[in-house]
Amino acid sequence: MxxxxxxxAPDIMGGTPVFAxxxxxxxxxxxxxxxxxxxxDFLEGFPTVTREQVIGFLEEAKKRMVAGAA
Structure with missing residues (x-):
């Protein structure tokens, strides 16, 4: 998985999408x-976020953009 x-979630940053x-x-x-x-630079400023989360987010965003352009 x-x-x-x-x-x-409504109780975290008012429902704003955040890194899990x-x-x-x-x-x-x-x-x-x-x-x-x-x-x-981002990771230095936000040490609670992992490189894996950032890369995962960017890969998912790329996948959705490419799929949407087809």
């Missing part, structure tokens, strides 16, 4: 990347 990467097991919104990673920061 695959480990959950993203979670969303943290209170770090996924949008924060997107903002870092859009701002030209690296994954390493």
């Amino acid at each position: 695959r480990k959950k990467i993203i979670s969303s 097991g943290t209170r770090v919104p996924v949008q924060t990673l997107i903002d870092y990347l859009e701002g030209g920061e690296s994954i390493d």
